[in-house]
Amino acid sequence: MSEPTRGLTDDDVDQVARLVESLDRSGFDFLQVELGDLRITIGTGSPPAPDVATPPPPPPVVAPVVAPAAVPAPVPQTVAPPPPPSVNAGGVEITAPTMGIFYARPEPGKPPFVAIGDVVEETTTVALVEVMKTFHSVAAGVRGTVVEVCVSDTDFVEFGAVLMRVDPA
Amino acid sequence: MSLRRVLIANRGEIAVRIVHACRELGIETVLAVSEADRDSLGARLADRAVCIGPPRAPQSYLDIARVVTAAVATGCDALHPGYGFLSESAGLARACVEHGLTFVGPTAEHLRAMGDKISARRLAREAGVPTLPGSEQVRTPEEALAVARGVGLPLIVKASAGGGGRGMKVVFDAAELPSVLTTAAAEAAAAFGDPTLYIERFVRNARHVEVQVLGDRYGHVVHLGERDCSLQRRNQKVVEEAPAPALPAEVRDAQHAAAVRLAERIGYESAGTVEFVLDRDTGEFFFLEMNTRIQVEHPVTELVTGIDLVQQQLRVAAGEPLSFGQADVVHRGHAIECRITAEVPSENFRPDAGRITVWEPPGGPNVRLDTHCLPGYLVPVFYDSLLAKLAVYAPTRDEAIARARSALRRFGIEGVGTTVGFLDFLVGRPEFADATMTTHTIADVIDQFAPADAA
Numbered sequence: 001m002s003e004p005t006r007g008l009t010d011d012d013v014d015q016v017a018r019l020v021e022s023l024d025r026s027g028f029d030f031l032q033v034e035l036g037d038l039r040i041t042i043g044t045g046s047p048p049a050p051d052v053a054t055p056p057p058p059p060p061v062v063a064p065v066v067a068p069a070a071v072p073a074p075v076p077q078t079v080a081p082p083p084p085p086s087v088n089a090g091g092v093e094i095t096a097p098t099m100g101i102f103y104a105r106p107e108p109g110k111p112p113f114v115a116i117g118d119v120v121e122e123t124t125t126v127a128l129v130e131v132m133k134t135f136h137s138v139a140a141g142v143r144g145t146v147v148e149v150c151v152s153d154t155d156f157v158e159f160g161a162v163l164m165r166v167d168p169a
Numbered sequence: 170m171s172l173r174r175v176l177i178a179n180r181g182e183i184a185v186r187i188v189h190a191c192r193e194l195g196i197e198t199v200l201a202v203s204e205a206d207r208d209s210l211g212a213r214l215a216d217r218a219v220c221i222g223p224p225r226a227p228q229s230y231l232d233i234a235r236v237v238t239a240a241v242a243t244g245c246d247a248l249h250p251g252y253g254f255l256s257e258s259a260g261l262a263r264a265c266v267e268h269g270l271t272f273v274g275p276t277a278e279h280l281r282a283m284g285d286k287i288s289a290r291r292l293a294r295e296a297g298v299p300t301l302p303g304s305e306q307v308r309t310p311e312e313a314l315a316v317a318r319g320v321g322l323p324l325i326v327k328a329s330a331g332g333g334g335r336g337m338k339v340v341f342d343a344a345e346l347p348s349v350l351t352t353a354a355a356e357a358a359a360a361f362g363d364p365t366l367y368i369e370r371f372v373r374n375a376r377h378v379e380v381q382v383l384g385d386r387y388g389h390v391v392h393l394g395e396r397d398c399s400l401q402r403r404n405q406k407v408v409e410e411a412p413a414p415a416l417p418a419e420v421r422d423a424q425h426a427a428a429v430r431l432a433e434r435i436g437y438e439s440a441g442t443v444e445f446v447l448d449r450d451t452g453e454f455f456f457l458e459m460n461t462r463i464q465v466e467h468p469v470t471e472l473v474t475g476i477d478l479v480q481q482q483l484r485v486a487a488g489e490p491l492s493f494g495q496a497d498v499v500h501r502g503h504a505i506e507c508r509i510t511a512e513v514p515s516e517n518f519r520p521d522a523g524r525i526t527v528w529e530p531p532g533g534p535n536v537r538l539d540t541h542c543l544p545g546y547l548v549p550v551f552y553d554s555l556l557a558k559l560a561v562y563a564p565t566r567d568e569a570i571a572r573a574r575s576a577l578r579r580f581g582i583e584g585v586g587t588t589v590g591f592l593d594f595l596v597g598r599p600e601f602a603d604a605t606m607t608t609h610t611i612a613d614v615i616d617q618f619a620p621a622d623a624a
Contacts, residue, residue, distance in 0.1 A: 158220040
């Protein structure tokens, strides 16, 4: 549904110039604007890591060795490419750093660390996982908006279980 | 059976073994798995598998908090630790009690008392079980030299927190003693977190003979006979058999009685093994250590007695009294077990992880295979290299040897290197046939093994 790629109009250039000025005054290092297919990142130094992990490069294609006719060709071992790190259609996954009991809130009766729609930073604590009275805090590890909480408070979670999904900013 | 659901805190063949035992008793199983074992045979056979951590054992199979949490969270009422990993951890046994779980094994106090090998020696002495001339804790070279004068050379320096053939150094020359003491203490501290050392006389020509015991919480103890595990490579058992061949009846009886005496004296509960070293030159036997868990080589005892040791562990843990007495334990025939590992004998037994492409085990009557392997199984790099235990039974020892060799030769494994050919070589050795093997036989004959011939 996106518009065809286009060049920058004079208006666009003016707008970008104004964005640069406002960024200068803001104290932020980078500014990213997305309009349809157009994505502009303005800033100083090297750009920040992309929000969405880029899919891994396709596995190197190894030319099959052509075996002499008399020798049966070895069965090619299909190696599934590793899944892209914690990204799927539903956003970036926050997974359990340990097996244990999932706590959505710092203590009973308190509001949860995060709820659907909340904006989180990489370092935002989104949950606790308890293993025999030892509490591990779970950091979001990504900037964005919580779109799904996949487990209920006090559920038992396995190592690597998906706890939440975040739509990266 | 009052146990309803058991968490199995182990992996590999023993996890599969425990699942089968539970199944027969109508107990549900939950298998705690690391990320590397999610698709293992044990995980498939258990009623449920829970992933407790990453592949490396300290964050999974060795983490008391995680296995106990997994057991509680999945509604288990008991925990079976298998062998290795946390099986002899008093801390795990205590944590189970604190969380209302039945630990399938002895008490934390038994585990602690026998885990400390100096304490174990003391208990054996108190029970009238012969121990090797040796020492309590040795702290200084002067102390060690004084001990050496008393017990004579050669001697062996052992880590009190060691056991199972680990943390030992043989000393032939008293001049080496101070430096051996220093390195042994450092190694013990690194390996076991405890630098405590002790000294024992070293038996040059030794057989390893151990007695299986079983106790309940009402003070009943029986023995299930002995096993000979003399064929060892670097202090690790390779071939085991029951009964021990060519053992004078009075020695056999004395060992059985000593093992039962020790277990009774400490009120031992569950399956345990009292290990002895038997001096080939003098005929004397001495206490080595007591293993407070199910052992790798338990199948040979099961084959000659017909008693399922893992089920007995579960029954005793559930609070049942032993349902049989000593007179009911009948020993018939002979059993031999070969430990098949993923190691390459021709490359100094380099461990060989990888995918098993062909897995065609032998079959037939009286051929038992304890394994977690299947065609296509990926042997992980994170754990020990045991692939399978091939145990055979026959009316006589000679027939058992023939059956073992035949079964090994029919075993087709491709994809990883294995010790199958080496095991065939070993059980075919004249030292094994005439039962004159010692704990150094493998070292003596290993150079004569030609892998190509065995294939």
